[in-house]
Amino acid sequence: MDSPDRVTAEQVLVDGFAANTDSYYDRWTIRLHWLVAAIVTLMWAQAQLTGLLPKGTLRLSIWSLHVILGFALAAVIVARVGWRLTRGTHLPTIEHGVVAIVAKVVHMTLYGLLIAVVILGVANVYGHGFPVFGIWTFARFWDKPVQKSIHHYHELIANVIAGLAFAHALAAVYHHLVLKDHVLDRMIHAS
Numbered sequence: 151m152d153s154p155d156r157v158t159a160e161q162v163l164v165d166g167f168a169a170n171t172d173s174y175y176d177r178w179t180i181r182l183h184w185l186v187a188a189i190v191t192l193m194w195a196q197a198q199l200t201g202l203l204p205k206g207t208l209r210l211s212i213w214s215l216h217v218i219l220g221f222a223l224a225a226v227i228v229a230r231v232g233w234r235l236t237r238g239t240h241l242p243t244i245e246h247g248v249v250a251i252v253a254k255v256v257h258m259t260l261y262g263l264l265i266a267v268v269i270l271g272v273a274n275v276y277g278h279g280f281p282v283f284g285i286w287t288f289a290r291f292w293d294k295p296v297q298k299s300i301h302h303y304h305e306l307i308a309n310v311i312a313g314l315a316f317a318h319a320l321a322a323v324y325h326h327l328v329l330k331d332h333v334l335d336r337m338i339h340a341s
Contacts, residue, residue, distance in 0.1 A: 173332075176239040177340040182230040184337075186264070187315070189223045194312045197305070207284070214283040220271045227264055244325075244333055256318060263311050270304035277301070 175183075196216050203209040234240075243250045277297030279290030292300065325333035 173241060174239075174336050174339050175241065176237075178233055179230075179238045180337055180340055182226060182233060185226050186223070186230060189219055189226065190264070190311060190315065193219050193223065194308055197308065210281065210284060213280070217271075217275055217280060217282055220268065220275070223264075224268045224272070227268060231261070241336060244331055253321075256314060260311065260314055260318065263307050263314070267304060267307045267311060270300055270307060273300045274304045 193216055196212060196219075200209060200212045200216070203212070243253060245253050273292075274297065275288050277290065277292035277300050279288055281287040322334045322337075325331050326335075
């Protein structure tokens, strides 16, 4: 029988506690999660700040980068969902009852909203006839009222994602610092 001080081959030491390695996500699930988080954070901050700049080359360049990052985000989301549905690690929730249901709903809502914001972003680019870095211009498919409506919902959903992602991050920090249940470690340490 192992003593409490020994860590078996199936366990890793996390903050002085032994935790089963099968309770961690795989490397690609972790990488894709943090890549989505980084791109979404960058794009949201970029959208908030770029509107404050005067019209001109710098503003166009930053919006062009936003468009390119949007297409990159679309590719990463497709990769993440594809990985999750095929080979990604599926872990049981640590929470129970209503909290488990809320956690599941938040995750599924984030996935759905990310897909929606990307679709609306692409529609927005085509509705605007956006000139990427002044080199190439997307075809314009919508009239101005439709484009404004698409832009409004793209912006609204992006802000909802920011709020939910912030709440998600706060919950992870709460688990880590207050509950000390290693929920955050599952998305940091790969199995």
